[in-house]
Amino acid sequence: MKIHEYQAKEIFAEYQIPVQTFFVCKTVDEVVNAFDKFGGPVVVKAQVLVGGRGKAGGIKFCDSKEKAIEAATSIIGMDIKGLTVETVIVCSAVDIADEIYVGLITDRNTKSVLLMVSAEGGVEIEEVAKTNPEKIIKIPIDPQIGLLPHQARNVFFKVMKNGNHVRQAADILVKLYKVFIEKDCSLAEINPLVIDKNDKVIALDAKVNFDDNAMFRHPDYEALADYTDDEKLEVEANERGLSYVKLDGEIGCMVNGAGLAMATMDMINLYGGTPANFLDIGGSSNPQKVIHAMEYLMNDKNVKAVLINIFGGITRCDDVARGLLEAFKQMDVKMPVVIRLSGTNAKEGKELLKNSKELITADTMAEAAKKVIEAAKNV
Numbered sequence: 001m002k003i004h005e006y007q008a009k010e011i012f013a014e015y016q017i018p019v020q021t022f023f024v025c026k027t028v029d030e031v032v033n034a035f036d037k038f039g040g041p042v043v044v045k046a047q048v049l050v051g052g053r054g055k056a057g058g059i060k061f062c063d064s065k066e067k068a069i070e071a072a073t074s075i076i077g078m079d080i081k082g083l084t085v086e087t088v089i090v091c092s093a094v095d096i097a098d099e100i101y102v103g104l105i106t107d108r109n110t111k112s113v114l115l116m117v118s119a120e121g122g123v124e125i126e127e128v129a130k131t132n133p134e135k136i137i138k139i140p141i142d143p144q145i146g147l148l149p150h151q152a153r154n155v156f157f158k159v160m161k162n163g164n165h166v167r168q169a170a171d172i173l174v175k176l177y178k179v180f181i182e183k184d185c186s187l188a189e190i191n192p193l194v195i196d197k198n199d200k201v202i203a204l205d206a207k208v209n210f211d212d213n214a215m216f217r218h219p220d221y222e223a224l225a226d227y228t229d230d231e232k233l234e235v236e237a238n239e240r241g242l243s244y245v246k247l248d249g250e251i252g253c254m255v256n257g258a259g260l261a262m263a264t265m266d267m268i269n270l271y272g273g274t275p276a277n278f279l280d281i282g283g284s285s286n287p288q289k290v291i292h293a294m295e296y297l298m299n300d301k302n303v304k305a306v307l308i309n310i311f312g313g314i315t316r317c318d319d320v321a322r323g324l325l326e327a328f329k330q331m332d333v334k335m336p337v338v339i340r341l342s343g344t345n346a347k348e349g350k351e352l353l354k355n356s357k358e359l360i361t362a363d364t365m366a367e368a369a370k371k372v373i374e375a376a377k378n379v
Helices: 005-014 028-038 065-075 125-131 149-156 163-182 212-217 219-224 229-239 258-270 287-298 317-330 346-353 365-377
Strands: 022-025 042-046 059-062 088-092 096-107 112-118 136-141 185-196 201-203 207-210 243-246 251-255 277-280 305-312 337-343 359-361
Touching: 005 022, 005 163, 005 207, 022 028, 028 042, 028 065, 028 088, 042 065, 059 065, 065 088, 096 125, 096 136, 096 163, 112 125, 112 149, 112 163, 125 136, 136 149, 149 163, 163 185, 163 201, 207 212, 212 219, 229 243, 229 287, 251 258, 251 287, 251 365, 258 277, 258 305, 258 365, 277 287, 287 317, 305 317, 305 346, 305 365, 317 337, 317 346, 337 346, 337 365, 346 359, 359 365
Parallel strands: 251 277, 251 305, 305 337, 337 359
Antiparallel strands: 022 088, 042 059, 042 088, 096 112, 096 185, 112 136, 185 201, 185 207, 243 277
């Protein structure tokens, strides 16, 4: 779960991580009032849950009220990577002497929290990782010991020359690690961590993602959520016992089991198709789940054909077939549907579906992928 910059900064402030004073604004008038309170140059920053705001024109420096009005007018309501800006923050402009990237992520390879620090602060770290990976210092943190102050200082001595700056930055990093652990984060990032002209080290930006698997421990997080339409669908699907992620392709997928779902998507790509979603109905033999799954596929305007790939284990193929037949009764399914049943009660499932004119059957994954791709081309 992602949260906005201003929400992340509020969390940072709780942990005494130095951040700028800022005002959250939703209208031009509120931006003007914020400018008046600062009485000097400000920065207006779009609040959207994607990166690249600066390149998109979503961050603007304003040294006058007129420019603040102009910035607010252009940013509020603008589209950034498909998301509409509804909120901005206004903060005082900082005269930056130096900037650094600091991030903490969960790293499966080291089975620990991975600390990343780079002198290339203020730019997209993904681009640095791609073009100059040697410029990123990566250190796994022992989960039993945590991040100790001397470790934090040693890291910053590699990217800073001033001992005073190092001490301030190390203190911030130790607190950031505490945020990461106590708030059950999957990412905690400051980009950039800056040194201003007064030798103060400040978290100029803040990014925090929460681990969805720990949400049950933090019921208060729900109030912070700002889901996109696609994310709302994913949350709703999860409540119905489905694992659903919308993608940009045209082949709708319904599969049981995450591994088989990934293999099915790979097979579709292999034969030249593009999957429209990841949809795992899980291991339950519940026909209603199939009905719900078909609803998500039918409501996706990009879907031209559907591939249902079931390997029956705990999931029984005959139950999937019953759910599918019920779905056809409830919905006007006009697109081609290819189905492959294998495993537990596959024979019974195929028997139930043999008279269904809406279905195209296949015996193997490869055959199913080829048939659904061909069917999508003819729509």
